[in-house]
Amino acid sequence: MAIANILALFSSLLWGTSDFLGGTASRNRPAWVVLLWSQAIAFVAVALVAGIHGDLTHLHPGVWMLWALGAGLCGATGIICLYRALAEGRMGVVSPIVAMGVLVPFTAGLVAGEHLTNQHTLGVVAAIIGIVLASAPEVTGSAGWRPVAFAIAAAVLLGFSMLALARGAQGSVLVTLVIMRAVTALALPIAYLRSPAVRALPTRVLLLYGAIGVIEVIANLTFGYAYRVPGASLSLISVLGSLYPISTVLFAAIVHKERMAAVQYVGVTFALVGVSLVSA
Numbered sequence: 001m002a003i004a005n006i007l008a009l010f011s012s013l014l015w016g017t018s019d020f021l022g023g024t025a026s027r028n029r030p031a032w033v034v035l036l037w038s039q040a041i042a043f044v045a046v047a048l049v050a051g052i053h054g055d056l057t058h059l060h061p062g063v064w065m066l067w068a069l070g071a072g073l074c075g076a077t078g079i080i081c082l083y084r085a086l087a088e089g090r091m092g093v094v095s096p097i098v099a100m101g102v103l104v105p106f107t108a109g110l111v112a113g114e115h116l117t118n119q120h121t122l123g124v125v126a127a128i129i130g131i132v133l134a135s136a137p138e139v140t141g142s143a144g145w146r147p148v149a150f151a152i153a154a155a156v157l158l159g160f161s162m163l164a165l166a167r168g169a170q171g172s173v174l175v176t177l178v179i180m181r182a183v184t185a186l187a188l189p190i191a192y193l194r195s196p197a198v199r200a201l202p203t204r205v206l207l208l209y210g211a212i213g214v215i216e217v218i219a220n221l222t223f224g225y226a227y228r229v230p231g232a233s234l235s236l237i238s239v240l241g242s243l244y245p246i247s248t249v250l251f252a253a254i255v256h257k258e259r260m261a262a263v264q265y266v267g268v269t270f271a272l273v274g275v276s277l278v279s280a
Contacts (some may be wrong), residue, residue: 004233006238007226014219021212022079023086023094023248024255033081033103033197034209040188041129041232042213043204046221048256050174064171065179071164072183078157081150089147090258094250096267097151102242104159105166109235116235123277124239126270133267162223162241166234169224177220181213219244225235239278246271 025034050056078101085094106124110116116124168176191198199211226237249268254259260268 003239004226004229004231005062007222007229008237009243011219011223011226012241012243013217013247014222014244014263015241016244017251018212018216018219018243019082019086019098020235020251020255021208021215025208025212026083026087029201029205030197031080031087032191032214033201034083035079035184036188036191036198037201037206038210038213038216039076039079039181039184040213041210042217043178043185045175045214046174046181046217050178053174055174056178060171063172064168064176067164068176068179069167069183071168071176072132072180073159074157074164075161075180076184078154078161081154081157082183085147085150088150090252094147094151096130096245096271097148098154098158099242099245101155101157101159101162102238103128105163105238106235108163109233109238112234114233114235117154119277122234125274126277127242127274129232130267130269130271130274133263133270142205162238163234165220166238169227173224177217178226180220181217186247189258190218191210212250236278239274240275241243244273257266 016071022031022038047056051184070209082098085098165180167178188198222238223241226241227231227234246268249258249260253260
């Protein structure tokens with residue numbers, strides 16, 4: 001179980017880093033352009049790794065492939081909503097809202113028969129309270145409801161993507177990621193021919209997009225392997241994997257000099273306490 005927790009925490013760090021870079025990139029170019037290039041580059045990378053590892057030649061078809069496809073569709077749409085939210089709103093507020101998507105796999109784990117101790121339950125409640133408090137200022141702020149609406153949509157979609165990723169990983173983690181990335185990567189050639197915005201990109205921008213995609217793939221990879229650890233609880237690793245707003249907020253504070261309201265600091269504190277209780 002300790003290994004599963006470490007992998008889930010590492011995936012949250014990587015997701016937060018990718019979200020920050022993706023949100024920042026979406027302030028200069030359309031979110032869908034960032035998504036297409038980052039996911040296409042990630043597809044090439046993970047397909048090469050899967051081919052070298054031999055996963056592509058030793059497939060065992062099953063329902064897990066449908067989960068992988070669902071993870072790709074929900075993940076791609078969710079990322080677009082996330083990037084729009086991050087581009088229009090404050091990163092330190094949008095990210096905690098998106099983190100509520102963890103309720104999807106968390107609830108699925110409970111429905112599947114997983115049982116939590118009182119300490120774990122208290123931790124989950126504290127984390128949810130923290131997310132709500134950290135998100136409250138955005139509703140009355142100058143940014144309005146648009147970034148909040150995008151963030152909520154991203155939360156639901158990415159929550160289902162996380163659940164589908166975990167289920168698909170039971171068949172093959174690498175091939176699940178190949179299918180996930182292929183869903184988006186296949187749209188790049190069409191967009192490349194039809195839109196100048198996709199073609200007119202300098203090399204440094206493509207390198208940034210590649211970093212975004214590769215970091216996100218590694219995050220998915222570590223989360224998928226976390227669920228494959230014997231005895232791993234989907235409910236708990238989902239909560240640990242949802243900590244990515246912390247690293248996103250940290251990067252936003254350092255790079256973009258975003259200032260957080262007092263109630264948001266209280267919310268972050270609640271979230272950290274909740275995480276401590278869950279991971280103890």
